[in-house]
Amino acid sequence: MARSKNAYGLDIHPLRDVLYAELHSRPFQVLPSPAKVSCLAVMIGPEKKQAEFEHFCSLYGYFDCVAPDEDGVCFEVDFGHFKIRRDNHLEFTSYMITQTQMATSETPFEHNALSCLPLDWLSTLPGKTIAAFHVVVEDARSTPEPDLGLVKRYFEGMRLVGSRPQNGDAQVWTSFQLHSDGCGRFLIYNKHMSDSQLGRMVQRVVEIETYRLMAMIALPMARTYNAELMQMDEKLARTTASLSDPSEDSDEQRLLGELIDMAAWVEAARAKSSYRFSGTRAYHELILKRLSELKEDEVSGHLTITEFMTRRLTPAVRTCNTADKHLESLSTRIDRVSDMMRTQVEMSIQSQNQQLLTSMDRRSKIQLAMQHTVEGLSVAAISYYSVGLLKFLIEAVYDKGVEFDKSLVIGLSVPIVVGGVWFATRKIHKRFLLLAKAREEKDKQV
Incomplete structure (x- = not known):
């Protein structure tokens, strides 16, 4: 206004x-x-x-x-x-x-x-x-x-x-x-x-009769779910027992599949029934309010409307509430078992990773030993070819008329060449180690 x-x-x-x-x-x-x-x-x-x-x-x-x-x-x-x-x-x-x-x-x-x-x-x-x-x-x-x-x-x-x-x-x-x-x-x-x-x-x-019928719509659904929930409870108990028994060699993939199926069924049931069960509770509260407003006195030998509703409707509403709470409880327990199974799988993965790291460490040591062996062989091979090349140079100088003991010079060149090749190889190896260490420290800072 x-x-x-x-x-x-x-x-x-x-x-x-x-x-x-x-x-x-x-x-x-x-x-x-x-x-x-x-x-x-x-x-x-x-x-x-x-x-x-x-x-x-x-x-x-x-x-x-x-x-x-x-x-x-x-x-x-x-x-x-x-x-x-x-x-x-x-x-x-x-x-x-x-x-x-x-x-x-x-x-x-x-x-x-x-x-x-x-x-x-x-x-x-x-x-x-x-x-x-x-x-x-x-x-x-x-x-x-x-x-x-x-x-x-x-x-x-x-x-x-x-x-x-x-x-x-x-x-x-x-x-x-x-x-x-x-x-x-x-x-x-x-x-x-x-x-x-x-x-x-x-x-x-009029409202009592209408709300009574609306409140009881969920009862057949609750009875159906209660029967199925008993089977789900037994299935979850077996799954939990197999996970908690260390002597039993459980198939984790199969158990995980069963948990996923149970969780999917529970969530689908909750999606279908949650609104209906909450409606039952709301209608029941309205009925109780209307009954209190009637202010009934008893007619001798007959149930009053309040007594009839208390004896017949209230148990039906409790059945719906029980099914709703059972679904919620089962969902919570499935989540707990799933967490326990995920923890068990993670521990198994960590154990496998530890074994893998140990195996990789052994292989690294073997590879390092092999690398040292290969380095030694490479020093010998490089030295052999280097002495061969040096021999050609010595022979060329000797053929030009320079007087010296050719065999002695070639023999003396062998340890000099081998030592030089070994020194150069070690120098290169140390350089790569320093580069790797510097990269590792940089990655830690990041």
């Missing part, structure tokens, strides 16, 4: 209005009794979000209403004989269809709010439906409590879960099972609640 658009000329942060609106983006409904509510939760991938919004907008055309131009967090639309609320969540989109003007029927679930929607619109709804259930609200403020046998018949004889939420101001019945129409059922009797209180309580019940 600019300075000119507020009464005090304040420089307003550009996100202030958005932050105010966020707190009211999902308002509680005001729900009269009696009423019928049908709820859907449809899992939508990011690539189908726009298609789902366009499909929702097409519903406006069935009732000659103007559709919104842009998608939003929450839409509440009154189509006259029913209302629909659409909530956009991260993983799913929820629909709550509310009908307050109902025809009389023998059973509460004979007609439901889903019948208000066009069948072809429902059948073409994008995404996968994870939750579909009906909530029937009966007005019991001026009538006695319902007969338990009659309530059980409404749920097709299934075992009931019931409680008195809001400190006894209402009575809630459900079975947490699918019925003949493929949907779940909740029956609520309003005894002392206002329309706004009833709307908030129904919203909590």
